[in-house]
Amino acid sequence: MAPSFTVTSRFHESFTRSALRSYLAEFISTFFYVLIVVASGMSSRKLMPDASLNPTSLVVGAIANAFALSSVLYNAWDISGGHVNPAVTFAMAVGGHISVPTALFYWVAQLIASVIACLFLKVIVVGMHVPTYVIAEEMTGFGASILEGILTFVLVYTIYAARDTRRGQVGSTGTLVIGLIAGAGVLAAGPFSGGSMNPACAFGSASIAGTFRNQAVYWVGPLVGAAVAGLLYDNVLFPSQDSDSIRGGVSNV
Template sequence: MAHAFVVAVMISAGFRISGGHLNPAVTIGLCAGGHITVIRSLFYWIDQLLASVAACALLSYLTGGLTTPVHTLAAGMDSLKGVIMEIVLTFSLLFTVYATLVDPKKGFLEGLGPLLTGLVVGANIMAGGPFSGASMNPARSFGPALVAGDWTDHWVYWVEPLIGGGLAGLIYENFFIVKTHVPLARDEEAY
């Protein structure tokens, strides 16, 4: 539950600054949907990765050398299953981001996007954590791996956002966001 609430709060806190981008998977999903440029996406990715490394290094220092656990696949979970699991989890996360934060016709969900996104992260962690670690966030996996020097299965946590995040962005943008052309209002001439 801590993950769910901290994600909700951090999205809310950063929403007016960066759109609440905490996660390279979200950034690539929004880039795939045309809501952020490739160049800005690259800068966001760099910032997200540096923030993860800094947080993990600081945590290691403050705790006398303890490291943040590294995402790895559970026993019996091969790489293909891990990638598929992370694609599904990341897709559901990005679908929620699009439905509650990006879609201009949010309806009654207006203002609930950060909380609902956080709750999906929490639910995905409970469902997928025992199998793939439920990263859904390459930055969340990168910082601990770098600080611990443990790159076991790390590639899985980079392949999945490219597929899951990008796929969700493309699908939601092209099939669920209704784009209509509204003619500009014109002054009518009085006769």
């Protein structure tokens, strides 16, 4: 009876007022994050038709990614934990910080928000295609997946460290650090795999563009990398003693 009771409790926990607020926060934050990231790519193409060959567009994308992620995480940090990324949610679920039903609702909110953000850009920016993440000719699908996985590992590891209250009071510095590492990831992988590190962002743009070519690259690598980062942080380097079942925060109380 105990296991059944636990499963039932976890399921009902996903429909509390706090949980519903978390889903809404994830939707809003993911919407604005994807909107800014994708719109920055469209802006670069508008100003520089050969944006793919101009290093300035890479810097623009990295800065937009860093600023946008830092800002939306700051907004959602105390409500949903500020995942804004299915890979982060997956890591939290694998590590037992949030329940599987809650993680699935997070995914739904994130993916729908991404699709709507890209659809919004397609509707209001007439005559321009919504850019998608592509793999460079020098990369194989496997290599691109490994690259995305490693970068997502670094991102999620940084997220775990930033939200660990044992390191001190969690504040705006944590969200800034996460944004900076995301921007660095774009600089490192932009010309090769796009530097997505976020399955929702890749899924939204691919859905509106109508092509899911190499979409597995932006799911398999990031999900594996995120899960390994979370498990390594929690169980090897900084074993946690307690966690928040909704936001996925790590604490020492």
